[in-house]
Amino acid sequence: MAESSAAWSPEDNPPATAALATASQWRLMWWQFKKHRLAxxxxxIAAALYLVALLADFIAPKDPGATSTRHTYAPPQSVSLFMRDDDGLRFLPHVTDYRVTIEPQAVRRVFVADESKPIPIGLFVRTAPYEFLGVVTLSHRLIGPLEAGKPFYLLGADRLGRDMLSRVIHGARVSLSIGLVGVAVSLVLGVVFGGVSGYYGGAVDDVIQRVIEFLKALPTIPLWMGLAAAIPATWSPLTVYFAVTVLISLIGWTSLAREVRGRFLSLKTEDFVASARLDGAPEMRVILRHMAPSFASHIIATLTLAIPSMILAETALSFLGIGLRAPVISWGVLLQEAQNVRAVASAPWLLLPGVAVVITVLAMNFLGDGLRDAADPYGG
Structure with missing residues (x-):
């Protein structure tokens, strides 16, 4: 079969032998990663989730703490792009207002869409001033009703009439950041203890490995419950946030430490390590400057797979009431509303934070799988 005469492009096809031999480790990792289309x-998807979390103040249609007694458990409103009137069909993005009726048997309010009362919506609408990232005062939001004060609940409302969409978006900021902060703490603990264990060996290795085995043998939920119970009730929400992050990280670093230890055991006899020692480099410099970067891609892949575990741990702790608590908004805190079966039966949209958790965890797991495969560029 004749070979194609088209010029080779590393963006579209596997790299040629010469390019493969001269490419950097990160370039090889990127080529291999692009083969994993799902990752x-x-x-x-992961980048979009973190961007939404960063811009939550601007993207969320409302203040997540704003209540409305008239709209408790209001159902989600559907968006229509066109409206028919006396002039015919015209383009007008809108939602419909609610009409409240009383259900005689259950003696409860029922919200019905009132097609005769459209509520025009738009982008970059003017709202009450708010603090963006606590630094800049803005008076516009990405989306909302053109007329202030009109109901706008794309994902429904909770028991206090608070907008679920705004609360899910703001909850992403806490839940996703706990994953990053927790992984950062695990990175430091895992690389330092794992590196010291694999580099020195002997008694130091035995002590660190026994500590890791002890921590991995502890049942996590009872451990977290005990540690969370020790958090003073007088602490501020920000302090509790960091405390919960540290609690989650106390378990998360052990797997990374084992990974780093195994790599150090295989690397400490390499020529470049011996050269660094003979050159008089301090031992911590040899560990952090020469040995750890040589398998940085594997560390990144491991940490990416650890982020969803951190998010699930925070969600579980907050759902059980031993993690973050109101007024902090996280996906786990929002799911506490779903503990009431009667509330879920009448307002199933309270489970939407769980959907956000599932999407995030799946995206991060697939991303981590792709990075793990790409960390060994010559293996595929």
Missing amino acids: HACLY
Whole structure:
């Protein structure tokens, strides 16, 4: 079969032998990662989730703490792009207002869409001033009703009439950041203890490995419950946030430490390590400057797979009431509303934070799988 005469492009095809031999480790990792199409797509999904979390103040239609007694458990409103009137069909993005009726048997309010009362919506609408990232005062939001004060609940409302969409978006900021902060703490603990264990060996290795085995043998939920019970009730929400992050990280670093230890055991006899020692480099410099970067891609892949575990741990702790608590908004705190079966039966949209958790965890897991495969560029 004749070979194609088209010029080779590393963006579209596997690299040629010469390019493969001269490419950097990160370039090889990127080529291999792009072969994993699902992981490649999940990279953009994860980036979009963190962008939404960062811009939550602007993207959320309302203040997540704003209540409305008239709209408790209001159902989600559907968005229509066109409206028919006397002039015919015209483009007008809108939602419909609610009409409240009383159900005689259950003696409860029922919200019905009132097609005769459309509520026009738009982008970059003017709202009450708010603090963006606590730094800049803005008076516009990404989306909302053009007329202030009109009901706008794309994902429904909770028992206090608070907008679920705004609360899910703001909850992403806490839940996703706990994953990053927790992984950062695990990175430091895992690389330091794992590196010291694998580099020195002997008694130091035995002590660190026994500590890791002890921590891994502890049942996590009872351990977290005991540690969370020790958090003073007088602490501020921000202090509790960091305390919960540290509690989650106390368990998360052990797997990374084992990974780093195994790599150090195989690397400490390599020529470049011996050269660094003979050159008089301090031992911590040899560990952190020469040995750890040589398998940085594997560390990144391991940490990416650890982020969903951190998010699930925070969600579980907050759902059980031993993690974050109101007024902090996280996906786990929001799911506490779903503990009431009667409330869920009448307002199933209270489970939407759980959907956000599932999407995030799946995206991060697929992304981590792709990075783990790409960390060994010559293996595929």
